Structures are given as structure tokens and as C-alpha cells.
Amino acid sequence: MRYSTDHKQQTREKLLASSGVLAKRGGFASTGVAELMKAIGLTGGAFYNHFPSKDDLFSEVVRRELCNSPFARLASQGADRERLRRCLKQYLSLAHLHNPEGGCPLPPLGVEIARAERPVREQAEHWLLELQAAWSETLGDERRAWALISQCVGALVVGRMLASEEVQQQVLDASRDVVEQALEED
Template sequence: MRYSANHKLETKEKLLQSSSVSAKKSGFSSVGVDGLMKAIGLSGGAFYNHFSSKDELFASIVERELRQSLERLGADQDRDKLERCLKHYLSMSHVDHPETGCALPVLGAEIARSDVVIRQQAEHWICQLQESWAQVLESDSLAWAILSQCIGALVVARMLVTPELQRRVLKSSYDETSRQIASPRA
């Protein structure tokens, strides 16, 4: 059977998308190459037509996910837009559906244990997001604090079992970040 000229690119994109969802839902290290390929209907051996290693796939996932986070949360922000983004970020929907949200709360520990190349790549995108928020907030340190607080709040909320406690964590974090965003900078 002959494949279209774009078949390899389309398959690689499918693998990247499927693997991103799987990594955000279950963790990247928990699924083997065969499982990742089976999810898109191919054999494990076909994996190496697209990536030289599972680490290379992880690097591509990190780059893709953090670039998308920057696109959603970084560009063209003002304080009101930033606050609306954070309200969505600090939501029960985001707690309940990690596969559709930010990669940092679910993959942060795996990124931290990765080689320096992946960590540098993550650093690049995280710093770009922080810099865009710092411009809006007119404060480098406030941007780091809010970024860290939001990721941490999501991690804590996901660790809890009781939905009411999860909501309290999210609301407390949102209320505090909103207060910080609304405060005029001196």
C-alpha cells in the first residue's frame, strides 16, 4: 500500500498528540513505546520511524505543551485577560481533566528528573511565560509568584480526594492571585 506524501508527518503528529494526552493523564514514564503506538493503531516498531528514542518524544511533548501554554496564557494579555485565564486555570474542570490542560502540574516532576536538555527547553518556555506576565503585572517577582502559586494549587487540588477541599484550594489561590493582580504596583 502506498502512503501519501504527508503520511509520515500526519502519523508523527498523531503520535505526539496521543502521547501528550497520555502523559498528562497518566504520566509519561508509565507508558511504554508499544502502548503509545497501540493508542494510534500502529505497532511498537513503527515508533522509530518518527523518534529515535522515548526521550526524544518526551522532549517533543514538553516543547509542544509549553509552547501551547504560552500561546494560551502569555500573548496579548492585560490584567483582566490574565485574571480570566487564571480563573479557568484554577478550575475544577482543569483538576478533573489534566489531559486537556497545562502540562506543568502533571509533568513537572518528570521534567525535573529529565536530562539537562529537556530541563533547558522547559526553562525557555516557562521564562517566556513569566516574562509576558511580568510585563502585564509590572513585576518580575509577582509574575514568578503567581505562576508558581497556580501550578502548586493545581497539584495540591489534584492530590486531594474531597471535591469541596479541592474547590477551597482553587478558590483561595484564585482569590489571592486576583487580589495581587488588581493591586496597583508601587
């Protein structure tokens, strides 16, 4: 049976959305094509109607997740220091830490992006450079922008490694203090 172009596009969108959630929850490399397709109610064989390879899907997932991250919205809309402060406070929260599938893709996917083919890493680099440029403008300091990006992403990575919510909260609190100090400096 032949499906309409609309149906194929809708299926592709479902696959991308579902794959993003699964990748951020449990890792992309460890999730097979059959599992990715089963999540949207299809068989593994249908995958190749939408992507030539799993690597191509990962590239598109990374692009989509980066473009839809909280950092991307902040960069694209511009931000003064107060708006940046509010966003980073939300970013460095237990709610965000405990919701990898609904949050920033860098903490859960960063290692997989680092191991990916060059085009995926270039895509991530392009996005990070745009974010860094936007934050540099807000902060008036290029190096401080890189430090804040790294601090925020790193805090979530370390926090998610920990078993105790009490210690997770200590990591987030310490990181928020560092971020607050960086936002106060002129």
C-alpha cells in the same frame, strides 16, 4: 510497503497528540512505547520510524504541550490585567483540575520534566522565562509574576492530590483569592 512522506508526518502528529494526552493523564515514564503506539493503532516496532528514542518523543511532547498551553496563548497574545484575571480564574477551576489531559502540561508533567535530561529542562525553562517576562510586563513586577505562576501550578498539583471535591474547591478558592490580591497590588 513504503508510505508517503505525508503519511509519515500524519502518523507522527497522531503519535505526538496521543502521547501528550497519555502523558498528562497517566505519566510519560510509566507509559511504554508499545502502549503509545497502540493508542494510534500501530505496533511498537513502528515507533522508531518517527523518533530515535522515547526521550526524543518526550522532548517533543513537552515542547508541543508548552507551546499549546493556556499560559502560552496568554503570553504570546499579550494581556492586560483583566484578561490575565479571566485566564487565571479559568485555570484555577474544577473543570481544569479534573481535565489534566486537556489542560496545562506543567502540573501533570512537571516532575517528569524535572527528572528529564538537560535539553528538556532547558526547553521548559525557556518557555517559563517567556511566560514570566510577559506576565512581568502586565503586572509591572518580575517577582509577582513568578509567584503567580508558581501559585497556579502548585494549586492544581495540590488539588489533584486530594480525594474530596469539596477540599479541592477550597484549595482553588484560596488560590484564586491570592491571585486576585496579587493582581490588585500596584
